[in-house]
Amino acid sequence: MSSELIKFGQGNEACAEGAFKAGARFYAGYPITPSSEIAEIASRRLPQLGGIYLQMEDELGSMAAIIGASASGVKSFTATSGPGFSLMQENLGVAIIGEVPCVVIDVQRSGPSTGLATKPAQADIMQARWGTHGDHAIVVLYPSTVQECFDLTVEAFNIAEMLRSPVILLTDEVVGHMREKFIIRDQVKVIDRKKPTGPVEKYLPYQPDEDGIPPMAAFGDKYRMRITSSTHGPDGFTNSNPVNARQMIERLYKKIMDRADEITYIKEYMVDDADILIVACGYTARVAKAAVKQLRNEGIKAGLFHPLTIWPFPEKQLKKAALDAEKILVPEMNLGQLVYEVERILKEKEVFGLHKSNGQPLFVREIVDKVKEVAK
Amino acid sequence: MAFQVEDYLREDKLPHIWCAGCGHGITVRALVEALAGLQIDPTSVVVTTGIGCFGKADDYLNTHCFHGTHGRALAFATGIKVVKPELTVFALMGDGDSVTIGGNHLIHAARRNVDITAIVANNQNYGMTGGQLSATTPEGSRTTTSVYGTAEPEMDLCSLVAAAGASFVARGTVYHVTQLQKIIQDAIQHKGFSFVEVVTMCPTYFGRYNWNQTLIERMNWLKENAVSKARYDKLPPEKKESAFMIGKLVEKDTEDFNTKYQRILQKAQNQG
Numbered sequence: 001m002s003s004e005l006i007k008f009g010q011g012n013e014a015c016a017e018g019a020f021k022a023g024a025r026f027y028a029g030y031p032i033t034p035s036s037e038i039a040e041i042a043s044r045r046l047p048q049l050g051g052i053y054l055q056m057e058d059e060l061g062s063m064a065a066i067i068g069a070s071a072s073g074v075k076s077f078t079a080t081s082g083p084g085f086s087l088m089q090e091n092l093g094v095a096i097i098g099e100v101p102c103v104v105i106d107v108q109r110s111g112p113s114t115g116l117a118t119k120p121a122q123a124d125i126m127q128a129r130w131g132t133h134g135d136h137a138i139v140v141l142y143p144s145t146v147q148e149c150f151d152l153t154v155e156a157f158n159i160a161e162m163l164r165s166p167v168i169l170l171t172d173e174v175v176g177h178m179r180e181k182f183i184i185r186d187q188v189k190v191i192d193r194k195k196p197t198g199p200v201e202k203y204l205p206y207q208p209d210e211d212g213i214p215p216m217a218a219f220g221d222k223y224r225m226r227i228t229s230s231t232h233g234p235d236g237f238t239n240s241n242p243v244n245a246r247q248m249i250e251r252l253y254k255k256i257m258d259r260a261d262e263i264t265y266i267k268e269y270m271v272d273d274a275d276i277l278i279v280a281c282g283y284t285a286r287v288a289k290a291a292v293k294q295l296r297n298e299g300i301k302a303g304l305f306h307p308l309t310i311w312p313f314p315e316k317q318l319k320k321a322a323l324d325a326e327k328i329l330v331p332e333m334n335l336g337q338l339v340y341e342v343e344r345i346l347k348e349k350e351v352f353g354l355h356k357s358n359g360q361p362l363f364v365r366e367i368v369d370k371v372k373e374v375a376k
Numbered sequence: 377m378a379f380q381v382e383d384y385l386r387e388d389k390l391p392h393i394w395c396a397g398c399g400h401g402i403t404v405r406a407l408v409e410a411l412a413g414l415q416i417d418p419t420s421v422v423v424t425t426g427i428g429c430f431g432k433a434d435d436y437l438n439t440h441c442f443h444g445t446h447g448r449a450l451a452f453a454t455g456i457k458v459v460k461p462e463l464t465v466f467a468l469m470g471d472g473d474s475v476t477i478g479g480n481h482l483i484h485a486a487r488r489n490v491d492i493t494a495i496v497a498n499n500q501n502y503g504m505t506g507g508q509l510s511a512t513t514p515e516g517s518r519t520t521t522s523v524y525g526t527a528e529p530e531m532d533l534c535s536l537v538a539a540a541g542a543s544f545v546a547r548g549t550v551y552h553v554t555q556l557q558k559i560i561q562d563a564i565q566h567k568g569f570s571f572v573e574v575v576t577m578c579p580t581y582f583g584r585y586n587w588n589q590t591l592i593e594r595m596n597w598l599k600e601n602a603v604s605k606a607r608y609d610k611l612p613p614e615k616k617e618s619a620f621m622i623g624k625l626v627e628k629d630t631e632d633f634n635t636k637y638q639r640i641l642q643k644a645q646n647q648g
């Protein structure tokens with residue numbers, strides 16, 4: 001008998017439930033609209049599950065605390081919005097170089113800075129990719145429905161555990177706050193990090209297996225665990241040898257990029273015969289889908305390519321979907337971020353952007369009008 | 377199986393990188409002596425560090441280690457200790473680390489009372505980056521970013537942490553090593569957040585620009601100026617200017633965060 005729970009709730013709620021289902025038992029955060037519901041739910045639900053909720057003094061500390069808890073063997077997450085996400089960038093780098101799995105949810109709002117404090121935007125697409133300094137790869141998932149919030153949060157934890165890496169779950173104010181039916185699935189696939197098995201004296205915290213990923217001991221295990229923010233050798237000690245530095249940085253990059261296909265989720269709608277292909281994610285993908293329907297009714301062959309994994313960007317998949325399209329339109333709630341990635345991938349196509357950055361979501365009509373304009 | 381001092385050290389990583397006359401080695405020695413004294417299993421110890429000369433301390437320790445970012449050691453340590461209360465968790469920080477960039481984490485760690493032992497090596501400047509001004513640089517002192525002397529008064533670490541609610545606050549020096557070991561032992565055994573300030577020295581920078589003394593003379597200066605609270609209270613006002621208190625300054629019985637959180641867990645689970 002299935003004990004699936006059908007709920008009517010917010011994207012933020014579904015993210016929190018997805019995290020618990022994936023096994024998260026530690027949350028540290030600092031409240032910020034439009035993400036605060038995740039903190040509130042975590043503070044209520046985690047103690048019921050035997051987990052811990054901590055409200056930290058700021059987002060620097062929140063990010064640090066989830067890394068510390070995860071390094072101690074407990075799946076951990078935090079949630080924030082633009083201003084807090086900026087503060088998290090410092091220690092996000094620690095999770096990357098220190099290879100500590102964790103999930104960071106950024107419910108995007110309009111900036112820069114305090115901006116339009118509670119209004120939606122998609123202007124952290126590049127912050128999610130490049131916000132922390134230094135060379136790195138990162139996985140960013142972006143749901144567009146409440147159910148996807150649940151499913152992709154579970155997936156974010158699984159990818160984090162599988163790749164020993166932080167994963168960012170990007171949403172936006174609309175997706176975070178809208179209410180829809182969603183299912184708290186009973187059976188989900190849960191992946192746990194690889195643990196060391198060999199002799200204790202031989203354990204090196206950063207010695208990768210063939211898949212490029214080192215087994216991870218937890219603080220308190222018999223294996224001596226070292227986590228470091230410095231460029232290091234397999235033993236976890238600082239190592240400034242250029243050959244080693246290159247190997248380390250490349251391994252961290254490749255462990256993600258080489259497995260991009262495995263972690264890529266996309267949705268396509270009427271792309272096969274599309275003359276004009278819309279590329280959109282998050283809330284904008286929903287609007288774009290409605291626009292495609294309307295355009296098709298009017299006899300215009302539009303289609304939608306909707307990446308749920310936005311970093312690494314599904315390059316191959318986009319090329320395939322865009323094969324026969326003449327024109328590409330990238331609508332987004334910002335002054336132009338994803339559009340440049342699409343231009344880079346589809347150099348030979350005509351790529352247009354539709355950008356809106358005033359605290360309002362894009363409307364179906366705006367996309368329909370733009371498609372008609374560029375289709376001429 | 378008795379643990380020796382060597383069991384806590386990575387002897388293969390020695391000699392350390394610190395300058396001749398630096399106090400950081402003395403502090404690390406006091407820490408490992410304290411651990412050996414208490415016979416704590418090194419695999420149940422996690423040492424978090426920040427960035428700085430003292431932040432290199434984890435390189436020489438054979439415990440679990442977390443080498444984090446500048447100023448954040450306590451925030452990492454908080455995440456570790458709340459989910460693994462059975463471990464002995466340290467945050468080793470410089471003065472720049474602990475109070476200048478990391479002051480917010482410091483006061484909140486003191487308030488939150490998670491059972492972490494914080495050890496701050498206060499050498500009155502930023503050693504690692506070339507002797508710049510810190511929040512603990514005494515007013516008027518010269519540093520590489522205050523060549524005319526600083527106009528900013530220094531922060532008294534112990535008073536700050538005590539005011540923030542810490543249940544264990546103590547100060548030692550790198551001259552009074554036996555006392556320092558004992559203080560660290562007591563700090564480890566204290567349930568709740570414990571704070572140990574170690575007055576130490578950076579002869580390479582702060583010393584060069586400010587002392588008119590040899591290293592030996594500076595050690596003697598520490599010996600004369602660091603006094604117990606009882607002696608400090610009796611000092612004539614003119615002597616109080618350079619003197620400072622050492623020993624335990626605050627020690628009170630409190631419930632630590634994890635103990636209180638247990639009750640929250642129970643409440644949440646009973647209410648369903």
Ligand SMILES: Cc1ncc(C[n+]2csc(CCOP(=O)(O)OP(=O)(O)O)c2C)c(N)n1
Nearest residue numbers: 427428429430446470471472473502503504
């Ligand atoms: C965010 C950030 N800002 C600045 C630095 C540069 N930095 C490294 S160590 C340090 C100061 C170290 O001083 P302290 O903590 O007193 O330790 P000491 O070197 O004196 O032992 C600074 C400013 C850094 N690593 N990170």
Ligand code: SF4
Nearest residue numbers: 394395398429503578
């Ligand atoms: S620069 Fe100062 S603090 Fe750093 S190792 Fe040398 S003496 Fe010690």
